[in-house]
Amino acid sequence: MIDALATMLANPDFWAAVLRIASPLVLGTLGVLLCERAGVLNLGIEGIMVAGALAGWLAVHAGAGLWTGVVVAAATGAVFGLLHGVLTVPLGLSQHVAGLGITMFATSVAYFAYRVGFPNVSTPPTIQPFAEMRWLGVPVLAAQTPLTLVAIAIVPVVSWVLTRTPLGLAVRMVGENPAAAEGQGLSVNFVRIGAIVAGSALMGVAGAYLTLSAFNAFFFNMINGRGWICVALVVFAGWRPGKALAGALLFAFFDAMQLRLQQADVGGLPYQAWLMLPYALSIVALVAVARRASYPQALMKPYRAGER
Numbered sequence: 001m002i003d004a005l006a007t008m009l010a011n012p013d014f015w016a017a018v019l020r021i022a023s024p025l026v027l028g029t030l031g032v033l034l035c036e037r038a039g040v041l042n043l044g045i046e047g048i049m050v051a052g053a054l055a056g057w058l059a060v061h062a063g064a065g066l067w068t069g070v071v072v073a074a075a076t077g078a079v080f081g082l083l084h085g086v087l088t089v090p091l092g093l094s095q096h097v098a099g100l101g102i103t104m105f106a107t108s109v110a111y112f113a114y115r116v117g118f119p120n121v122s123t124p125p126t127i128q129p130f131a132e133m134r135w136l137g138v139p140v141l142a143a144q145t146p147l148t149l150v151a152i153a154i155v156p157v158v159s160w161v162l163t164r165t166p167l168g169l170a171v172r173m174v175g176e177n178p179a180a181a182e183g184q185g186l187s188v189n190f191v192r193i194g195a196i197v198a199g200s201a202l203m204g205v206a207g208a209y210l211t212l213s214a215f216n217a218f219f220f221n222m223i224n225g226r227g228w229i230c231v232a233l234v235v236f237a238g239w240r241p242g243k244a245l246a247g248a249l250l251f252a253f254f255d256a257m258q259l260r261l262q263q264a265d266v267g268g269l270p271y272q273a274w275l276m277l278p279y280a281l282s283i284v285a286l287v288a289v290a291r292r293a294s295y296p297q298a299l300m301k302p303y304r305a306g307e308r
Contacts, residue, residue: 013139013143014260015140016139022249023214024214025252027202027209028226028230029233029248030244031200031206034158034196034199034202035196036299038175038191038192038196039174039176039192039296040089041096042200043095043102044084044099044200045230045231046228047105048102049204049207049210050111052073052207052208053207053208053211053223054114055076056069056211057069058117058218060212070208073204075201076204077202078198084099088302089189090189126216127211129214130147130213133146148213151209155244156242159240159242162241170191174303175296175298203227235286235295236285236286238289238293239296257277257278258277
């Protein structure tokens with residue numbers, strides 16, 4: 001097993017796979033992070049990723065460009081984010097219930113639209129996805145598509161906005177002390193809904209990564225729990241964008257590793273044990289880190305204007 005691990009770690013293809021697996025997780029985790037830094041838990045991510053995956057793919061299948069498909073996916077995520085924001089911020093509904101409702105609603109709408117649009121297909125129609133950037137000299141990066149670079153580039157952008165700009169300060173204030181934010185003349189509802197819409201747009205792009213970059217078609221259950229992993233990664237990251245990237249890469253490392261160890265039949269373990277490995281190791285890492293995490297103080301707490 002040691003030899004198999006050493007061979008695997010020395011192979012650039014393995015690290016290319018890690019980066020590829022991590023890309024949608026980075027986008028989704030940043031989306032959840034933006035929502036939660038504003039004080040709102042968004043459990044609608046799983047459904048928003050499904051809807052974004054279908055919307056982006058449908059746009060390209062209908063003849064639009066790939067980047068137009070990304071924009072359509074972001075807009076789709078933003079629409080569902082706006083719905084979640086209205087339900088949880090001004091109406092003050094349970095963020096858990098509203099989020100799970102968004103997941104079920106968005107998933108159902110996406111699956112229904114696909115069935116209506118392609119009622120008699122036995123195999124999913126395909127598109128021409130983003131091409132790998134073979135012109136780059138680094139093997140690990142040359143095996144990626146432009147969306148991976150976008151995912152990585154967004155990390156410092158989100159970090160800079162949250163920590164270095166008045167907009168980021170406003171988002172953090174409504175997530176920590178909305179009464180103080182209101183006292184400074186900020187609209188808590190407006191800032192929170194804006195953060196949810198922006199975060200949900202990133203979730204939609206995370207879903208579109210799978211249909212426009214990782215694969216070339218849409219199929220049911222393709223999100224496969226990635227949204228819930230993103231929610232956990234935010235806790236692992238302590239609500240910090242840089243650590244979110246590290247957490248996504250860590251989970252992707254475990255996932256890529258189990259795929260290769262499973263193929264090599266190392267240890268004679270059943271494949272279910274290897275499938276469980278990245279989730280089990282991620283839970284261990286989450287438990288180790290979460291006890292020291294400092295979460296936004298107003299997270300999941302509805303706020304009414306004028307309340308103290």
